Amino acid sequence: MEKLSDRKEKILKAVVDEYIKSATPVSSGEIKDKHFNNISSATIRSELSTLEDMGYLIKPHTSAGRIPSKDAYKLYIDRFMVKIPLKQKEMELIQNSFKERFEGVEEIVRRTAKVISDITNYTSVIVLSNINKVKIKEIKLVELDEHSALVIIITDSGIIRDKVIALSNPMSTVYVKDANALINKMFSGKTVAEIKSPDAIIKKELADFKELYDSIIAILESYGGTNDSNVFIEGTSKFLDYPEYDLDSAKKFLTVLDTKEKFAELIEQNQDIEFSIRIGKDESCGLEKCAIVTARYKLNGKEIGHAGVIGPERMDYSKVVSVLSYVGKTLEKIADGGNDDKEKQ
Amino acid sequence: MEKLSDRKEKILKAVVDEYIKSATPVSSGEIKDKHFNNISSATIRSELSTLEDMGYLIKPHTSAGRIPSKDAYKLYIDRFMVKIPLKQKEMELIQNSFKERFEGVEEIVRRTAKVISDITNYTSVIVLSNINKVKIKEIKLVELDEHSALVIIITDSGIIRDKVIALSNPMSTVYVKDANALINKMFSGKTVAEIKSPDAIIKKELADFKELYDSIIAILESYGGTNDSNVFIEGTSKFLDYPEYDLDSAKKFLTVLDTKEKFAELIEQNQDIEFSIRIGKDESCGLEKCAIVTARYKLNGKEIGHAGVIGPERMDYSKVVSVLSYVGKTLEKIADGGNDDKEKQ
DNA sequence: GTTAGCAGTCGTATGCTTTGAGTGCTAGAT
DNA sequence: ATCTAGCACTCAAAGCATACGACTGCTAAC
Known part of the structure; x- marks a missing residue:
């Protein structure tokens, strides 16, 4: 793809900026008024025309302005997207969200x-994902009643997850103590991946605690995979604010969100890079005019999963990336020792 | 309100039934075709006219059929709603949902x-609510690391909830043991309400464990009130299936659902009766054309909260009540000993 | 009390016209 | 060579008039 002239770039940026704001096709006149005072709208028109030929702009119809193509967004992101500093208030809001320990x-x-x-x-x-790579610090087994116990899994990144399990044989306090000791001897210090594929020898040692062992493995399995309880969605209603969506897309969107597992796969496709911005690539799954921005998140130095934002293609990428980045940084510090030492971005 | 003639009742029922199915105004001809073969549409028209005068029916405009008024729904529910037996498949689906212990x-x-x-x-x-009335069977305190512990609350209805708390002083194993003993001495066997208003004497006894005590009270408080984590919503996308809702109402609906706390208040208004059906009474909170059916739910004989269904005014009340009822019964049995003994409805 | 028949109502669908925002092209200015 | 003013052209959206048809309500006869 050949390099654009400075002016073409500036015009293209103007179109994207305006379209992000208004969601309506941008006309040559509008660009002149808001971004140029030295050239006429006719000149801009001819530039727009070539930009259209190059595939960066689309005309919804003859007598409308232009809207950016997916390529335009990509170029925009590469060339013009900067991490804009968040407002003081926004940073405070983020910090406050994590005030409580x-x-x-x-x-x-x-x-x-x-x-x-x-x-x-x-x-x-x-x-949440990548549990596989996380090390188990300790597993605690707490007797609840004769037939059930609570398994508490503590990882070295400070993540705590727990789940009630059922046991067919009545549990004695002795059993619990033994089981606790054995399980920790076996599991602590290992990654989930290691635990999941144990040697036959270890398995034998566990004969007495087979049921318990299986239950714990099951818990680890479910926490590793993309499970309902590993997916957190907030602000479902927000996307209805954007005029590009009608009832039909709303329905599709909500349906996708309702089946959290499927949605999780989308978010997790970003495996290698820190940020991933995908525009309109997920049509197959009911998200037609959407862009997805994802980032990998760490807690105490370990990857814990992916965070993402989903919105219209014309979303405010700069802001989203800035927010994801700042929240990510804030999050990384939590496990260490609270966030009393507010740091600059 | 005077008693309706049998025929008027039958016609009114026909209107409601048809409207529930089609969501479009019901005409005299339609009623004749589908529900009567002995009287003419003209006769039905005159009956419809009087039913309209009595406030049971509404004409959206002169040349449309009629739709039921809120009063009509109420009468319909009183007079004609029966718990329809669920289909075999539906019962199985419900049972299967609770298969795992x-x-x-x-x-x-x-x-x-x-x-x-x-x-x-x-x-x-x-x-979930009514935690106040539930008795604490046991509270367990599990040391996680120096600065945090997991509080596990077990109630006599088998409900288990837990939460991580932070402690400013490093915890020793001895401390944990003592605290555990003391807390259980104090708390077990009491209702949450009793715990929340402790005598001054008991408070003194706790001097050493003030921080811990406060944390536990805070947990109980939050579980009692209508808290984010006490509200569970499923099937948000479903309501978009109904033609009476447009983008605007969708937005309102989703916004209400996003602020779970507020929504919970609505559901909890039903305090005294087993089932509550509210039609169009919640306009103030953005749910304009909605009906809410709620039931109180028990687990192991104790009230644990309210379950509700929210949908259009013309919802299939019979079905909803039947489902709520059957699920409720199934739920009651879970804590006892699984659901192996499938019972008839 | 019931019914057939018919006039009257009103929402909806359809097609036509107007409007105006925008483009593309071209000829002349810079 | 660029740029620009001007103008013809296009097309979606809005407005309007007409026709249609699904109803009701009324009346007169059974």
Whole structure:
């Protein structure tokens, strides 16, 4: 793709900027008024015309202005997107979301999703994953009643997850103690991946605790995979604010969101890079005119999953990336020791 | 309100039935074709006219058929609503939802909400409440690391909830043991309400564990009130299936659902009766053309909260009530000993 | 009390016209 | 070579008039 002249770039940027604001086709006159005072609209028109030929602009119909093509968004992101500093108020809002000391992943993640959605004004999604790579610090087994126990899994990144399991044989306190000891001997310090594929020898040692062992493996399995309880969505109603969506797309959008697992796959496609911006590539799954921006998130140095924002193609990419980035940084610090030391962005 | 003649009743029922199916105004001819073969449409027209005068029917405009008024729905519910037996498949679906042995409230409740929404095809909401009236069976304190612990609350209805709390002083194992003993001495066997208003004497005894005590009270407080984590909503997208809602109402609806707390209040208004059906009474809160059916739910004999369905005024009340009722019965049995003994409705 | 018949109502669908925002082209100015 | 003013052309959207048809309500006869 050949290099654009400076003026062409400036005009293209103008179109994208205006379209992000208004969601209506941008005309040559509008560009002249708001971005140029030295050239006429006719000149801009001829430039627009060549930009259209190059595939960066689209005319909805002859007598309308232009809207950016997907390529235009991509170029815009490459060339013009800068991390804009967040407003003081926004940063405070993010900091405040994490004021209270941490209380289990669910709580943190829910708040993270909420604050991302609130500040960007788009729907946000967080998918927890990569549990496989995380090390188990300790597993605690707490007796609840004769037939059930609570398994508490503590990872070295400070993530705590727990789940009630059922046991067919009545549990004695002794059993619990033994089981606790054995399980920790086996599991602690290992990654989930390691635990999932144990040697036959270890398996034998566990004969007495087969049921318990299986239950724990099942929990680890479900936390690793894309599971309903690993997906957090906030701000579902936000996307209805954008005029490009009608009842039909609303329905589609909500249906996709209702089946969280499927949606999670979308978010997780970003495996390698820090940020991924996908525009209109997910038509197959009912998200036709959407762009998805995702980032990988860490907690205490370990990857814990992906956070994403979903909105119209003309979303405010600069803002979204800035917010995702700032929230990500804030999050990384939580496990260490609270966020008393406010840092600059 | 005077008694209606049998024929008037039959005609009114016909209008409601047809309107529930089609969501379009019902005409005299349609009623004749589908429900009468002995009287003419003209006769039905004159009956419709008097029913309109009596306030049961509404004409959207002169040359349209009639739609039921709120009063008509109420009469319909009183007079004609019967618990229709669910289909075999539906019952199986409900039973299967609870096949796995229970694993904490969240899990059960989420599934309950899901199955209600799936079978009725309306949005479902469950609000946990009444924790105040529930007795604490045991509270367990599990050390996680130096600065945090997991509080596990087990109630006599088998509900298990837990939360991570932070502690400013490093915890020793001894401390945990002592605290555990003391807390249980104090709390177990009491209702949450009793715990919340402790005698001054008890408070003194707790001096050493003030911080811990406060944390636990805070947890109980939050579980009692209508809190984000006490509200479960499923099937948000379902309501877009109904033609009476446009983009505007969709937006309102979703916004209300996004602020779960507010929504919970609506559901909880039903305090005294087993079922409550409210039609169009919640206009103030953005739910203009909605009806809400709620039921109080028990787990192991104790009230745990309210389950509700929200949909258009013309919702299939019989079906909804039947489903809520059957799910409720199924739920009651879970804590006892699984659901192996399938019972008839 | 019931019914057939018919006039009257009003929402909806359809097609036509007007309007105006925007473009593309061209000829002349810079 | 560029740029620009001017003008013809296009096309969606808005407005308007007409026709249609699904109803009702009324009346007169059964």
